[in-house]
Amino acid sequence: MNIEKRVKELVAEKIADKPNLFLVDVKMHSNGKLVIxxxxxxxxxxxxxxxxxxxxxFHLEEENVIETAYNLEVSSPGLDAPLTFLRQYVKNIGRNLAIKMADGTKREGKLSSITEDAIVIEEKVKEKGKKAELVESVIPINQITETKVLISFK
Known part of the structure; x- marks a missing residue:
């Protein structure tokens, strides 16, 4: 039996009545640590x-899914975890993002809105010999390889 698949089913069962919650990831590490x-x-x-x-x-024990000793950890993704789902972008509107693009370039800007297949950020663009200005840029989701929220300690 696939442990991660079974865990995903169990989590889906448990949060079925809480539509505002969603599963981001399940990982069974070789050291026996199961992270949800x-x-x-x-x-x-x-x-x-x-x-x-x-x-x-309870269900993993009951069904004896994992033969060896394991450590179960359930948490929210850390602040440094990349955004995985579009709905994670929604709660980060107004925050600054660091975005890695599929072409290898990096972009930074404040997330202002989201559509079904793109995000809109305000980024500083500096042309040679001119002052930097804030520009609204639409970035298609399929061109993004990783997005992280930039933490400000000001």
């Missing part, structure tokens, strides 16, 4: 993480 990343349109609280952990842990 769950996020929410308004973030996710510790209570939801605990409930998911108990549900998944």
């Amino acid at each position: 990343l769950v996020d929410g349109d308004n973030g996710i609280g510790i209570d939801d993480c605990v409930a998911i952990s108990r549900h998944v842990g």
